[in-house]
Amino acid sequence: MDELKQVIRKAWLNIFTVITVFNLIIMFCLYYAISKKWLRLDYNFYIAILFFVILNFVYFYKVTRKLFKPFETIWQTIAHLNQNSQIEKPDIESLKIAHSLTENLTKQITQMSISKNQATLEMNKEPDLKHNFIAKNLPIPLLVLDNSENIIFANEEFARYIGLQVEDIINKNFYMIVDMSFPSEDTFDVWLKDSKLNRATALKSWVRVRIAIRDNHPIRLFDLAAYYNRDNSFNETTIITIFDHTKQYLQDDNAIGFVALSVHELRTPLTLLRGYAEAIKEELGNNANQQAINFLSKLDVSAKQMTSFVNNILNVARIDNDQLELKLQPEDWSNIITDSVSGMLLRAKIREIEIKIEIEPNLPLVGVDRISIYEVISNLIDNAIKYSGSSKEIILKTYLNRDGLVETLVQDFGLGISENILSNLFTKYYRDHHNRAQIGGTGLGLYLSKAIISAHGGNIWVTSKIDHGSIFYFTLIPFEKLTADLKENSNQSITTTAHGWIKNHSLYRR
């Protein structure tokens, strides 16, 4: 603006000089006329001259203003287009001189400016293209989601990793494409929901995430990292990357393979032990010595006990590696209790222990995995038998508790557990030092029971008093409540793991 003012000032000065000179010539002429007495010099004459000079001045000021207004308008237009300027858009309509010319010029300038800005944007995009190229070819799987969890970018590596093409993934919902299961309830979708509600940005990683097998594509085990940014102007809300550890984690699985193999080897002689005990019993027939029959029963019970223990080992290995998968189905709890206890009766009988069952009538159906829950009941009864001491009674009671959960208790009247170790009781390999010398076992049973009950969504706890016995309680969720909580169709079964529901985008997976 200063330069323009200078130009205007100079122009004005030049014009003023010309006009002044012109005025001086007139004045000289006047002076000459007066000296020749052609004009009379008096007071009115001076006023007329002064008026004339002022009029000149104002007139030429106005003329220069109007003459330079188009230039000023063009300058203002250019200045206005500068993004950082505070200059307002010029008012072209008020132009009296060169209106259409100025209007055309300003339009052209504006158009040029827009084109330039676009070009600049394009220019700026070049690094984006570069980044895009890097991301596309990055040998680490990379995925970008928008605010609705649709995939807006996936690199080649990611597509390859999940066995699909990039074009099959783009614009699809993330959860529809990637079916992940997590070792705990702390899953990606829980984190994302929480982040959306409470955070502007968030960063998190998960280990031992599994991707489901798709069309014979091999299983994948990996660590996952995700970054959430709510205020991202490009709607690139969540960025996900994966670090493959399939080999390492599968090796851990193979450790389970070793356990499974050992279990197989142990089971073969156990099958034979039970088979021969039964065969001998049959061969001896009804005339056999009762003592011998009794011994054979004890042999069978021992073999059966060892079979349970072997199953426990395998299940603990599975829990530790998140491979215990339960299928919860609606079951009549009283039937399960009766069936499970009948399997334990012989074991109790050889210790001359009576198991009393009290089942509250009309219990709702519970959501349980039959085989696993059987293991819980048999572990708890087995414990009760082991720790009964000289007492000859075990009570198993089941009822609907105040929270609407099906609660079951197994009570013995034996040795009891000292208070200071109660809290460690459900820890792996933990056993009561006080009783360890007298009672066999590995301490796996309660650890396993807790894991199974947790996977059912229930709780397990214990109350005990030394020399008075212990009561183990556990709760199960009625199937209707379970399905309501998970918004699940009640006709379907529900799959869970020892560490919680198998989750991804929702609370469960069928």
Next chain:
Amino acid sequence: MAQKNKKILIIEDEFLIGELYVRSLNKEGYVSELVIDGAEALKKAQTNEYDIILLDLMLPNLDGVEILKTLKNPSLTPGFKAKIIITTNIEERKDIKKAIEKEADGYVIKADITPSELVTLVNSVNDGQ
């Protein structure tokens, strides 16, 4: 007895277990036969002479899963009629186990049952025929 003349092929690599199963099943009235080798077992099973097959998974020469697949594939074993009960002591991975259970008519862990309990299971599968 309904099970009279019903033929059972016991495919079991542990001879002693097989022997116990043959004893109990024959006592019940079945005609059972024991085979240890996987490849030989498949040939026998494909003769289609049997009503029920007890199939172990860990076998010499040809494993049980392969035998199951071959028998249940109509183009490989046309008109196959026998019911197959998997009798194993291997804990398969859940997904593999599911796949096997889908094809077979029963699945049992041998250590969990006595021979007489096996007979009960075979009877129920036989009755379902």
